Amino acid sequence: MTATREPAGALDGITILDFSRILAGPFATQILGDLGATIIKVEPPAGDEARTYGSADESGRVSVTPGQLGPVFASFNRNKKSIALDLKSPGGLQVARRLIAQADALVHNFRTDVMESLGLGYDDARQINPGLVYCAISGFGSVGPDRRKSGNDLISQAHSGLLSFTGEPGRDPVRCPVSIGDLTAGLYAVIAVLSGLLSRERGGTGQKVETSLYEGLLSLINFHLTQYLMTGFLPKPMGTQNKMGQPNQVFRVADGWLAVSAVNDRMWQAFCRGIGAAELSADPRFVSLPDRYLHREELMHEVSEVVRDAPLAECIRRLEAEKVVCAAVRDLAEVAADPQLGALGTIVDVWHGEQQIPVVGSALHFSATPPRIRSGPPGLGQDHREILAGLGYSAAQIDELARSGALGPAAAAQPHMPA
Numbered sequence: 568m569t570a571t572r573e574p575a576g577a578l579d580g581i582t583i584l585d586f587s588r589i590l591a592g593p594f595a596t597q598i599l600g601d602l603g604a605t606i607i608k609v610e611p612p613a614g615d616e617a618r619t620y621g622s623a624d625e626s627g628r629v630s631v632t633p634g635q636l637g638p639v640f641a642s643f644n645r646n647k648k649s650i651a652l653d654l655k656s657p658g659g660l661q662v663a664r665r666l667i668a669q670a671d672a673l674v675h676n677f678r679t680d681v682m683e684s685l686g687l688g689y690d691d692a693r694q695i696n697p698g699l700v701y702c703a704i705s706g707f708g709s710v711g712p713d714r715r716k717s718g719n720d721l722i723s724q725a726h727s728g729l730l731s732f733t734g735e736p737g738r739d740p741v742r743c744p745v746s747i748g749d750l751t752a753g754l755y756a757v758i759a760v761l762s763g764l765l766s767r768e769r770g771g772t773g774q775k776v777e778t779s780l781y782e783g784l785l786s787l788i789n790f791h792l793t794q795y796l797m798t799g800f801l802p803k804p805m806g807t808q809n810k811m812g813q814p815n816q817v818f819r820v821a822d823g824w825l826a827v828s829a830v831n832d833r834m835w836q837a838f839c840r841g842i843g844a845a846e847l848s849a850d851p852r853f854v855s856l857p858d859r860y861l862h863r864e865e866l867m868h869e870v871s872e873v874v875r876d877a878p879l880a881e882c883i884r885r886l887e888a889e890k891v892v893c894a895a896v897r898d899l900a901e902v903a904a905d906p907q908l909g910a911l912g913t914i915v916d917v918w919h920g921e922q923q924i925p926v927v928g929s930a931l932h933f934s935a936t937p938p939r940i941r942s943g944p945p946g947l948g949q950d951h952r953e954i955l956a957g958l959g960y961s962a963a964q965i966d967e968l969a970r971s972g973a974l975g976p977a978a979a980a981q982p983h984m985p986a
Contacts (some may be wrong), residue, residue: 570680576603577936581764583607585647586675586682588615590720590746591780592702594644596674599760600646601938607666607954608647611654611976614947615640622714626825636944641924644944645917650955651948651975654685658973663687665958667695676704676752679714689775699773700763706750708779712837723748723780729788732802740804751783808867813859814838817896818871823879824896827886832856834891841886844873917943948977 581604586594593608593615600606608615620639652659664687667673673692674714675682682688682703689701690761703709707726724742734741759776767773785792791802807817812830819825829838832855839848847853847869852862859866874882879895886893886898897905908914915928917940929938951974969978 574936576601576939577933578602578604579936581605581671582669583760584609584670584673586673586677586687587704588676589617590639590643590749591752592676592756594676594750595619595702595704595760596647596928597645597670598753598757598931601931601940603939604671606647607670607950608644608649608781609663609666610649610651610975611946612651612977614651614977615644617643618947634917635922636924638924641917641919641944642926645926646939646941647945648942648950648954649948650951651946653973653975654687656971657971658968658971660686662955662958662968662973664695665693666954667699669958670696670699671764672700672702674702674704674756674760678717679703679705679709681869693773693775697773698767700760700767701773701775702760702763703775703777703893704756705777705779707781709777713781718780719727720746720780723784727781727784727788728792729784730982732784732791732804734804735806736804738804747787747979748780748784751787752778752780753844755783755786756852771820808863810923813856813863813866814870816867818874820874820879820882823875825874825879825882826894826896835859837889838886838891840876841889841891842870842873842882843885844870847873919943920946946977948975951978 578599581599583596583599583604583606585592585606585608587593587596588610596606596608618636621637650662652662654660654663667687680688683691689703692699692701698925705714706723707713707716713726718726721742724733724747725740727748730740730742733743755774755778759778763776794800794802800898803815807826809815809828812828812834814835815828815830817824817826827838829835833857835853836848838846850869851858853859853866853869883893883895895901902908903914913928914925917924917926924943928940931938951969952962952965955968956962960968968974
């Protein structure tokens with residue numbers, strides 16, 4: 568019998584150097600790895616600090632079990648090989664340059680000018696490899712007065728203005744609990760790398776591509792910013808309300824929370840039938856969408872009074888029968904048990920040594936070149952011999968690099984290979 572070969576990934580044959588850490592960059596390179604690219608994660612001697620980020624229990628205490636990975640690193644670093652390099656050592660810098668010479672793309676999320684100070688900025692890299700797509704992710708961009716400003720997800724949410732209209736009216740700002748600044752920048756980085764590779768494939772050359780957490784969030788709140796620039800109107804906190812249609816928010820019911828998006832007049836009438844309050848659809852205050860905008864607070868009060876004692880499951884059943892867009896607000900235990908996750912193949916198991924870790928798989932589906940999980944998150948520097956041998960280093964040279972400390976303490980502690 569002929570062995571069946573797994574289908575190639577869309578990015579099979581593409582090698583990407585991942586100098587990034589924690590979240591934005593690792594998220595981007597994991598997506599590219601799922602699509603088939605070979606991802607070489609270049610870590611500092613102590614490793615990506617996300618390796619030590621642990622899990623919070625119900626009391627809020629955070630801990631990492633010795634010898635095991637926490638959920639942050641595990642969630643964003645599958646399908647990667649790891650090598651630890653001291654980029655301030657001559658040997659480590661030499662290895663980095665040889666990696667750049669053979670790579671198709673490079674991704675980093677250091678502060679502006681950090682890679683330049685190491686001799687690995689874009690101008691240095693393109694001298695080594697003119698075809699390299701060099702992707703820089705920063706907090707605020709590489710130009711302007713904030714170019715060297717430190718940034719992370721919370722800071723980007725604050726600096727972009729997003730936090731000025733989160734939360735409930737009259738309450739403190741509320742950070743989006745998903746690291747939306749990091750993750751948005753990661754997605755833009757994927758788009759940038761793929762576009763750079765496509766341009767090169769079409770006869771172009773390598774280039775530097777950039778994005779930032781700040782710009783990514785501004786792109787998400789573009790309507791609100793444009794509205795301000797056009798009208799001077801500043802958005803205010805609205806809780807779960809969405810201004811695009813009314814009612815379009817979450818309501819408390821007898822045994823939980825009901826999310827409803829009845830965004831036009833037809834849906835509003837169906838919603839009223841579903842909750843058994845057809846009279847509301849005929850109320851002059853609420854007949855048309857402009858009326859409902861004008862009397863939004865009264866509308867919220869009237870609907871809340873109708874549904875507050877209604878069972879959640881019954882609300883969902885009746886509204887779905889009327890084809891109203893709605894959902895229960897679920898916790899993650901309910902989400903994890905959702906049969907839709909099984910149908911989509913969303914949860915997949917990866918291995919880190921003897922540790923089996925359930926993670927969220929790729930959100931992409933390709934008919935010919937499907938994303939695949941080829942390996943779990945790597946141990947620190949676990950692939951240094953394979954990577955260095957691929958660069959032409961002999962076993963003796965690899966041993967010397969390990970002894971010199973260029974590969975970090977993890978490599979130095981491993982047994983030497985015979986010359």
